[in-house]
Structures are given as C-alpha cells and as structure tokens.
Amino acid sequence: MTTDTTAAPVTADEKQLYDDFAHHGLIPLWTQREDLMPLRPTPKAVPHIWHWGDLYPLAARAGELVPVGRGGERRAIAVSNPGLPGLPYATPTLWAAIQYLGPGEVAPAHRHSQNAFRFVLEGEGVWTVVDGDPVAMRRGDLLLTPGWRFHGHHNPHPRPMAWLDGLDIPLVHAIDAGFFEFGEDGVEERPTPHRSRAERLWGQPGLRPVSATAHDTPDSPLAAYRWEHTDAALTAQLELAAEGHPGVVEPGHAAVRFTNPTTGSDALTTLRTEMHRIAGGQRTAAVRETGSSVWQVFDGTGAITLDGTRRDLARGDLIAAPSWCEVTIEAHSDLDLFRFGDAPVFERLNLARREYA
Numbered sequence: 001m002t003t004d005t006t007a008a009p010v011t012a013d014e015k016q017l018y019d020d021f022a023h024h025g026l027i028p029l030w031t032q033r034e035d036l037m038p039l040r041p042t043p044k045a046v047p048h049i050w051h052w053g054d055l056y057p058l059a060a061r062a063g064e065l066v067p068v069g070r071g072g073e074r075r076a077i078a079v080s081n082p083g084l085p086g087l088p089y090a091t092p093t094l095w096a097a098i099q100y101l102g103p104g105e106v107a108p109a110h111r112h113s114q115n116a117f118r119f120v121l122e123g124e125g126v127w128t129v130v131d132g133d134p135v136a137m138r139r140g141d142l143l144l145t146p147g148w149r150f151h152g153h154h155n156p157h158p159r160p161m162a163w164l165d166g167l168d169i170p171l172v173h174a175i176d177a178g179f180f181e182f183g184e185d186g187v188e189e190r191p192t193p194h195r196s197r198a199e200r201l202w203g204q205p206g207l208r209p210v211s212a213t214a215h216d217t218p219d220s221p222l223a224a225y226r227w228e229h230t231d232a233a234l235t236a237q238l239e240l241a242a243e244g245h246p247g248v249v250e251p252g253h254a255a256v257r258f259t260n261p262t263t264g265s266d267a268l269t270t271l272r273t274e275m276h277r278i279a280g281g282q283r284t285a286a287v288r289e290t291g292s293s294v295w296q297v298f299d300g301t302g303a304i305t306l307d308g309t310r311r312d313l314a315r316g317d318l319i320a321a322p323s324w325c326e327v328t329i330e331a332h333s334d335l336d337l338f339r340f341g342d343a344p345v346f347e348r349l350n351l352a353r354r355e356y357a
Contacts, residue, residue, distance in 0.1 A: 041290060041324040045091045046083035047306035052121070052297075052316020055079075059100040059162050068101065070108050070185055075100050076165050081320055087170075090320045091292035093342040094271075095169035100162045101126055101155045109152035109183030114172045115219065115268040116145040119164040119338050121298065121316050125157030129187040130223050135196040137163065140227025140298065142258055142338075144267060146219030148179075152187035164296055164318070166340045168270040198223035202261055205229075212262070220260040220267040230256060234277040234336070252282030252331075265344075272343040278302065278331040286328040286357035293341030295319040300335035304328070326357055 010018075021028060029036070059077055068075045078088035078097040090096040099118070101107060109129070118128065124138040130151045135143055145151045155161060172178045201209055202222040212221075237254035240247040249255045254277045258267040266272050275298075278284060286305075295304070297317045303310055304319055305328040313319075313335070321327050329335070346352040 043092070043292070043322040043324065044083045045081045045089075045292065045320065045322040047309065047322060047325050048081055048083075048320045049304075049311050049313075050079050050318040052314065052318070055098050055318070056162060056316065059098045060160070063100045063102045063160055068105055068107050070182070073110055074107050074165075079318060079320070081322075083322070089170045090294050090318075091170070091322055091342075092174070093168065093171040093345070094292055094294055094320075094340070095165075095167040096294045096318060096320075097165040098162055099165045100160060101153055102160045103155060103158045105155050106186050107153040108185050109150045109187055110181065111148050111150045111183065112180045113147050113178050114167045114169050115147045115270050116151075116165065116167045117268065117271065117273060117340070118143040118145075119166065119273075119296065119340075120161075121163060121296065123159065123161045123163075125159055126153055126155045126161045126163075127192055128153045129189050130196075130198075132188050133197045133223060134189050134191050134193055135198070135223045136192065136194065137161070138227065140230065142225040142230075142267075142273060144220055144223055144225075146268060150183045150188075152183065154187050154190065156190075156192060164338070166271065166273075166294065168342070171270060171342065171345065196223050199226075208261060216262040217260070218263075218269045220258075220262070222261055222267070225258050225267070230275050234275065238277065238279060249276075250285055252279035253277075253284055268344075270342065270345055272339075272341050274339045276329075276337045276339060278329060278335045278337075280331050280333045280335070283330040284328055286326050287354060288324050288326045288357065289343075289354040290323050290351055291342045291346040292320070292322045292325075293339055293343075295321065296338045298336040298338050300331060300333045302329060302331040302333070302335040304330075 076097040076099040079090050080088055081090055120137050120139050120141050122139050126137045127134045128143055130145055131149050233256045234254045237247040256275050258273040260267050297313050297315050302313045304313055307326050
C-alpha cells in the first residue's frame with residue numbers, strides 16, 4: 001500500500017470503510033496506483049552476472065553425484081536472480097540453466113507446453129532427438145524445441161557436454177498454461193547423422209519446399225541453426241560496413257536474428273534469439289527497453305554496463321538484463337554474444353518500447 005505522510009489523519013469512519021473493504025476482499029485503487037501503474041517499469045529482478053568459471057565446475061560436480069533419468073528428467077541447474085529470491089528464474093519471464101550430460105548418458109524423452117532451445121558454448125557429441133529426428137549439437141549451434149514436441153538427449157561419446165538451456169517457464173507458469181507429458185524412458189532414435197531431417201528439408205538459404213507451402217507453423221520447423229552460417233553472416237555484415245555499405249546495427253556492431261523460415265517471424269513464438277558480434281574497441285549505444293533478456297558470452301572479452309554499473313565479461317558468462325535496464329556493451333577483443341528475450345510477447349501485446357540514452 002502506498003502511504004502519503006502528508007495526508008490527514010484517518011477518521012474512525014474511514015478506518016471502518018477500509019476494514020470493510022478488506023473483509024469483502026476489496027482493495028481501492030487510490031491506495032495502490034503508484035505500485036500498479038508506476039511512472040516507469042520497476043522490476044523486482046535485478047541486473048546480474050553468473051560467471052562460467054563458477055557455473056561449469058558446479059555442473060561437473062553434479063554430473064558426478066546426481067543421476068539423470070525419469071522423474072528429475074534433466075541435470076539442469078537454473079540461475080536464480082537475486083531480486084527473485086527462491087525462484088529458479090533469470091528474469092520474471094525467462095528461465096536459463098546449464099545442462100550437463102555425461103558420457104553414455106541419456107536424458108529421457110518428454111514434452112511440455114513451454115518453448116525451449118539449447119545453445120552450445122563448447123564441445124560436441126550429444127544428439128537431441130526432437131519428435132524422432134536426431135539433431136547433432138555442436139559449438140555455436142542453436143537447437144530448437146518448440147512447445148509440445150517430444151525431445152530427449154543422448155551422449156554416445158566418451159566426453160561430457162554442457163550447454164545453455166533457455167525456456168519461457170516463468171511466463172507459462174504465471175499464466176497457468178503449463179502441461180507436461182512423459183515420453184519413452186530413453187530416446188526413440190539413436191542414429192548420429194551429420195544433418196537432421198529438418199535441416200535437410202528446411203536448411204537451404206532462401207529456399208522453401210513446395211510441399212510445405214500451405215503449412216506455415218507458428219514456431220520454426222528448422223531444428224538447428226548452425227554456427228558456420230551464423231558466423232558467416234556476422235562476418236559479412238562487418239565486411240560490408242568496412243566497404244561503406246549498410247548492414248550493421250551500428251558502427252562495429254553486427255547482429256542476426258534466428259527466424260522461422262515459414263513466416264519470417266521469430267523462430268519461437270515467445271522467445272527472441274539473436275547473435276551479436278561487436279568489433280574490438282567498439283562500444284554499443286546505451287539502450288533500455290521493455291521486456292527482459294539474457295546474454296551469454298560466446299567468445300572474446302569485454303565489459304557490460306547495466307544501469308550504470310560496469311562489469312567485466314569473459315567467455316561463458318551469463319547476464320540478466322531486466323525490463324528497462326540501461327545496457328551498454330564494450331568489446332576489448334572481437335566479442336560474440338548470444339542473446340534471448342521475451343520481445344515477441346511484448347510486441348504482440350503492444351507493450352514494446354525502446355529508448356536510447
């Protein structure tokens with residue numbers, strides 16, 4: 001409740017009125033307006049960084065001590081924003097975790113309402129099986145699991161592997177839209193093809209299979225976005241800029257968005273996924289926007305300033321930027337960052353707003 005210290009003393013009749021409001025489950029707007037409709041967003045989540053040097057050793061220890069299998073389903077360790085104590089949320093709408101799978105291990109199949117992706121910071125050897133389609137996971141790849149698709153993972157190699165999981169769990173939980181279903185105890189397919197069936201059908205640049213022209217899907221049918229394509233696109237943007245042609249977001253800042261080839265919209269309906277490259281010595285403009293995002297440093301070194309506080313960045317670090325947090329990034333070397341956020345939801349609700357400082 002908002003308290004006005006200059007207000008006149010509450011009379012006995014007024015006190016009785018407020019007591020009667022409470023008895024009948026009522027709360028008057030005039031006591032709540034500043035909290036319900038603030039002048040600007042006032043998120044409970046705070047800007048925060050989790051360092052890969054802390055995350056990975058803990059995931060490896062969990063790999064030694066905690067089995068993966070039916071029930072718990074995944075050996076995934078979620079980050080918890082200090083502004084949201086006790087909740088496994090990076091922000092009020094985004095869930096981010098490090099998942100670790102050891103040699104020979106299998107994470108059994110299941111499906112859920114929540115949209116999900118995997119982004120691989122390093123390593124290879126694990127296959128994720130999405131609705132029976134085995135998809136290789138390699139460094140720099142973005143792998144999609146849209147909501148309600150069965151998926152499991154298996155690691156046939158002698159080395160462990162860890163990656164970033166991102167989901168819209170907090171959003172789906174907040175609106176009571178979550179469903180979950182167990183699949184088979186293992187994974188239905190064990191082949192290890194270089195390219196998945198979805199890539200073979202949808203992975204040709206600018207080409208759409210005629211057989212699928214009448215079947216637009218809200219989420220992308222492409223299971224994997226490979227690093228070699230992402231890297232080439234970012235490199236080309238900076239090369240074109242050096243030649244005096246348009247293509248970059250701002251000087252020294254290249255970026256791509258992962259999209260649905262059937263519609264051109266975001267690859268997942270509730271999550272925006274992007275890759276950014278900032279040339280060494282460059283600094284981005286300070287920007288704030290509604291909606292929250294999580295960044296992961298893929299390669300390079302630099303620093304990020306969040307609401308005026310500067311923090312150094314190293315490979316693998318995870319950064320939470322809450323709604324209306326002012327963000328500036330500077331690159332010491334060429335700096336590659338993966339970013340995901342809730343922008344599609346805010347845009348569909350006409351709540352998206354951006355401001356440059």
